[in-house]
Amino acid sequence: MTKNIIIGTAGHVDHGKSTLIKALTGDETDRLAAEKERGISIEPGFSHLENDKTNSENLRLGIVDVPGHEKFVNKMLAAAGGVDLALIVIAADEGVMPQTLEHLAILDLLEVEKAIIVLTKIELVDKEWTDLIELDLKDQFKGSFAAKADIVRVDSETGKGIAALKDLIIETALQMKKRQKSEIPYYPIDRVFTLKGFGTVVTGTLFSGEIKAGEELALYPMEKTIKIRSLENHGQEVEKVEAGSRVGINIGGLEKSEIEKGNIITTPDSLLKSKFFEAELKILENLNFTIKNGDSIHFHTAALDTTGKIYLYNKKEAFPGEKVYVKLVLAEKAALFFKQKYIIRRFSPMQTIGGGEILELDPPPRRKVSEHKIMTDLDNLKKADLKEAVEIFIRKKENSAAEIKFLKKKSALKNEKLKSILDDLVKEAKIIELRTDKSYIHYQDFEKIKEDILKIINAYHKKFELRAGLKKEELRSKIDFSLNKKEMDTMLEILVKEKVLKENNNLISEFAFKISLTKDLLAIKNKILKLYQKNLFNPPAKEEIVEQYENGASIFNYLVDNNYLVQINSELYFDQEVYSQLKIILNNYFQKNESLSLAEFRDLIGSSRRYALPLLKKLEELKLLKRKEDLRYPTNKLEKIKKSD
Known part of the structure; x- marks a missing residue:
């Protein structure tokens, strides 16, 4: 079974990232003329590491080489989102520099799984100096995800240490977790171009799921249908790619001008798109400024780079090192998934503020909700695994059942995985399935609706003592919860089965309810029936009966409800015979x-x-x-x- 791992470089400009990749793979990742002329990377470059060991282990190692210059941090962010294993590159003659620390902070916020620290240019300094650089970086990396990372000393020009680094990369990759395939495909586009004879081509890292040649997918946030003509992975055309792959896609159905960097390729009708998101934000400790409500920001996630504003919950100002819950209002719609990592940067001057996880996609209006309640909700989502999150999404669906298509967009799960979670929640009596494979309510809502129904029915019995019950549709219109006819039928079926209610001729009553006729009312009932039986084909009008007897209307309705009289049209009633x-x-x-x-x-x-x-x-x-x-x-x-x- 193939395992796909994305390796990404990080580090200060001119510390030898691109030269290191060339030494590892033989590929020149700086492809632009400006990059070669200036000797720095401007756009991310891509390669792959392959040898006998990777082939025998079915290991596919894609490599992303990111720009190191501070002016191109946005380019680095576009590539860093899909990285599993970071090569933090530090030149031995300079040591840890500002962009080293910013890149490290970004990778930390993105929760990259593993890191290897690579000390380059070791031939330019002596061993004692390199030892001091190692001690310094260990001190500066303390508390980060790379604090215990292996350190490898190399010289990319001579090849010294490169073989040892390759071995370490492969061994580390083999120990890493394989990405989930239970989620929908999520493929952020980081490059788009045209190739003669092929048409529109895009490149990116497949974050989750899988993509197959020939299938129809959708381009978000526009939700345009596209055809996957062909796929290329590590220079070879393939029929299928899995999560963690660098892949080029030849797209049918769209021109280059219709696609933008940051767009997402995924399953049709599978993601929520919105300008509004709620999230946890970890603010970096080394900032020299505070975050205020309404601050303008640059927002980065996957390959998306846009602007927006940030709003703090339960405070007007946040300080360096804090973790806070925020609402993000973007300048354009984005299609994200639950717990997707993001980074925000200061609008001006450009500086990384922090990052975290998207928790609530397209949140409901919050005007009447206390900020304390919002923070509690977000805290629950933060702690939740996928199963717990699906339960929360159902519970938070206000006044209506949660449809499976809504839950799919909220969770970014494949139908099979989502259905499995829903089935488990049903078995655990945490949710109720109202329409098979279509809609669900939380058990807490079920209890509220049940209580509401009983209050309505009880009030109806008190007002109409001789009526057998309330019509289903009338009952549905009175409850304080939006259920369609099928959902209401299921709800009532459950309550009838539980012996809370009973149903007779589409009339709903309390289970223990019985109509008791007094001696006088029984006499009136018999008189009315005799009139209808005597005049079987020439019955009296309802109005005559109602006016002739005291409680005539109640008795008449009783006779209809209990099938003594049958209604032919809006005016005529006949005896049941x-x-x-x-x-x-x-x-x-x-x-x-x-x-x-x-x-x-x-x-x-x-x-x-x-x-x-x-x-x-x-x-x-x-x-x-x-x-x-x-x-x-x-x-x-x-x-x-x-x-x-």
Whole structure:
């Protein structure tokens, strides 16, 4: 199984980073004329380290050579985001310099996994001086991720120490963790150009997931569809690349002018894009200024370089060395993922302020939420693993169920991994699945909705003592939570199963609710039923009944709810026996006749057009009769009834 590791250089300008890469790989990473003329790197350069050991171990080592000049820190940041193993390059004749420390701080903030310190140009100084440089850098690197890094002394011009460095790089890479494949592909573009005969080509480091030749993906934040024509990794065309790979992609569907550095290639409909993010910010200790609410900043993550403003939670000013929670408002929309690392720099003069993790993507409006509550929420997200984070995302979805497409964007997980997490949370009774593979609510919300439903039903029973219950749709419209019809049905099914509610003819009531008729009301009920039974096809109007009896409206609704009376249309009600009697009459009629007219039906039931026509239409709806022009004919359904009789 192939393991992909990205190695990145770091260090002060002119400390020999590019020369070191050439000694390691044989490749010249300075490709621009200006770079060769000035002898410094301006843009990141790319190469790879390969030998018999890497091939036998299925190890793919991509190398990113970053600019060291302070004017090009933004270029260094564009390349540093995907680095797994840092080569911190320090010239033995100069020692630790300002850009060495800034690069080290950036790599620390980005939480690069491993570092190797490379002392270059050792032939220019004696051993005693080099020993002093080592002691100094150990002192200056104390507390950083590189504090215990191995130190290798090399001279790139003569090749001294290069073989030992190669061995150390390979052994270190073999011990490192392989990147996750359970996440969606996240490929930030750091270069875009055209090649004759190929068209548009982009390069970048695949942060997560995998990309296959021939598949259709999306370019964010524009969300334009692209076709992956071909992939190149380490100078070879490949069918698939995995997380941790440096890869060139030949893109179909877009021109070079439509793509910008910092754009993301990923699965369609998989990322949230927004100008607003909430994050933890670690402020560097060596700053000589404080951070204030509304400060303008440069924002860097992956290959994105944009501007924005920073807002502090629960304070107006933050000091060097502090960790704070902030809201970032960017100048343009960005597509990021949960816990993505970022760096911010001072707007002017340019200086690295700090960095951290994106915690809340596209946060909800916070006007009515206390800053203490916001900080607690962000603290929970900071501590959460992916499973805990998915639970939090569902719990924080205000007044509506969390759809799986929303959770996918929040978590940047593949469908399979996300579904596995959701299934586990369901089994642990932390969330409820309302629509299969589509929407979920947190158990806390379930309990709130349950309480809300019981209050509504209880109030309804008190107001309408003779009503069997509340209609589902009316109940759905009254609860203080937005559920669609299917979600509400699932919610009610669970509560019926738990014997909290019961359902009868689409009416919802409390499980223990029963209608009790007094002796007087029972007498009225029987009188009304006799009227309808006596006048089966010429029933009285509802208004007559309601006006004739005290509590007439309540009794009438009771009779309808409990199926003693059936409603034909908005005005007409019949005794429940009307359909069974009609079936007998029609079966007898069609034994001797082929068709039935409205007038014949009217005479057949001894009624008027007012009742006969709605009954005929209802019989058509029930598919007992079918109509051709002005005549009705028996259906197979009616004939089956006839045969069974």
